[in-house]
């Protein structure tokens with residue numbers, strides 16, 4: 001198994017006026033290809049800061065970060081943009097869809113920045129990606145014509161359209177109800193099973209449980225790095241038993257139109 | 267709410283029984299990250315679609331440039347048109363001409379006030395006609411002009427009467443519409459014959475039967491031998507509105523123009539045509555020397571009682587003046603174009619501010635700084651380009667309307683159009699750079715967080 005992410009002593013200090021905020025104070029970990037990792041921690045502990053570093057949207061104050069063998073701090077700006085475009089799919093908590101454009105156009109946007117694909121092929125691949133997240137019927141809708149869960153699925157389709165090796169999601173279920181969250185997590189699980197490395201930030205243990213590994217952050221430091229299977233078991237052996245895994249529950253209600261699709265065409 | 271305050275349940279995860287499938291997505295072949303990237307046609311499409319998304323703002327912003335370009339184009343067309351019509355009316359009198367007039371020259375080479383003592387006489391013209399003294403002259407034409415009341419039947423009008431010799435038409439580029447010009451014989455004999463200008467002919471003989479008819483001037487009867495073709499140039503003093511009689515007839519019979527000094531007749535002007543345009547300067551100095559000799563004036567020119575006007579230099583002066591005027595007007599119009607450019611910059615800055623989150627998102631999705639820069643530059647260029655093209659159309663329409671109204675002559679030209687359009691695009695580029703740079707340099711995280 002090869003290493004996807006290698007973080008060494010990452011720090012990030014924000015300078016606001018005279019005040020320095022040490023959002024990350026030295027975090028080190030490795031994530032292998034094909035892992036499914038949840039990052040948890042109290043508000044303000046530095047989760048988003050860490051995700052932005054992993055997603056090459058920000059650069060660390062110190063420390064080194066290697067993504068898929070590329071030393072990120074050595075890369076020139078245009079290359080960094082290419083890395084963001086081709087290796088990473090980023091799902092934002094606030095969706096960040098372009099309001100003027102249809103779902104299809106939103107999803108096709110990263111392919112435009114990738115280049116080398118004619119417009120109709122881009123739209124074809126975007127449509128494929130939307131079908132994978134179960135939005136084949138809603139391609140021509142503008143974001144405000146979609147529900148929150150549907151918008152989040154458009155955002156995921158956009159993150160998947162370039163077939164990235166790494167999917168990052170910062171609180172993807174933050175704006176969703178339980179049922180939609182379960183659907184979404186089922187989708188991420190399927191993507192992970194088909195080989196995609198998935199890293200997500202969440203506040204909810206229910207969501208984190210879908211992952212296989214938990215990174216817990218506190219005050220900018222890595223507090224715990226454990227398999228999710230042990231994370232809660234260790235602390236509370238008497239927790240009520242769930243009837244089935246969340247994925248299976250979601251499947252049983254028939255709200256996961258995606259799995260086979262994705263695997264076949266990926 | 268912190269994670270640890272939540273009720274903890276035993277984790278039950280999808281068992282990782284099957285080892286994750288071969289990372290088929292991630293295992294894409296190693297590709298060169300320098301390769302690819304968005305092409306400019308796609309970027310242009312993005313720019314145009316964001317302009318379309320806000321049509322009113324786009325139109326109002328382009329309006330500034332539109333008005334600037336329209337006024338530049340219209341003013342240049344009008345300026346060039348009037349320059350062309352002035353040039354035409356100067357050269358309509360004939361080419362390579364030197365005109366001798368009575369009166370000392372002013373320092374600028376333009377005729378000063380006519381002194382009482384200064385006069386030109388027929389004898390002066392004869393001296394100039396001597397090929398020995400003025401070898402570079404092709405024709406010498408002494409002319410006398412006055413005004414007279416013309417009567418034909420029940421019609422009458424006041425017209426300028428020019429007394430001239432038979433060389434007049436070849437010197438002044440006149441052709442005859444009908445009949446003939448009078449001959450040297452008519453001039454020697456002081457014959458009562460007249461050649462009518464085109465407008466005079468139509469006014470006095472509306473039926474068009476002027477040839478051979480009688481016209482009365484100052485109580486004498488003149489036979490119409492010819493009618494000049496319209497010179498078309500129009501303007502003040504055009505021969506279309508005058509008539510021509512033999513010089514001797516004018517001097518002796520019509521106006522009795524005996525010179526104040528000497529025993530000759532005075533003439534109004536002596537027009538000399540140089541043999542070619544290269545010989546104008548030589549002819550000019552020969553004419554001056556010949557006249558100084560003839561009139562016993564100091565040879566250094568200090569006592570000249572006449573002045574010689576070079577048509578070519580007048581033309582140059584007039585051309586220069588109208589060109590200056592045209593440029594001046596165009597420069598004022600260009601200032602409004604500049605103001606339009608500031609309007610573009612203003613809107614682009616607002617647009618970058620408004621679309622901060624969009625820019626952040628695009629960068630997060632893989633847009634390079636250059637891509638964002640280009641997108642916003644295309645927007646300001648499209649604004650100025652569309653404004654420029656519409657302004658070109660509007661300015662041309664204004665110019666054509668002015669031309670059609672007959673108030674002024676206009677002349678649309680491709681180079682003026684390209685100049686105005688190019689300047690508009692340059693304005694768009696110049697005022698677009700700062701907003702585009704500020705957009706391109708936005709930090710994706712900060713931009714995405716922007717409210």
Ligand SMILES: Nc1ncnc2c1ncn2[C@@H]1O[C@H](COP(=O)(O)OP(=O)(O)OP(=O)(O)O)[C@@H](O)[C@H]1O
Nearest residue numbers: 014015016021023042043044045046047048049050
């Ligand atoms: N752009 C910024 N400028 C200054 N300080 C910042 C900035 N972004 C984050 N911080 C600070 O860094 C710390 C970590 O922020 P971060 O957003 O990473 O927290 P988080 O773990 O994602 O919190 P939450 O769960 O609320 O999203 C916080 O104290 C925050 O105030």
Ligand SMILES: [Mg+2]
Nearest residue numbers: 047048049170
């Ligand atoms: Mg956060």
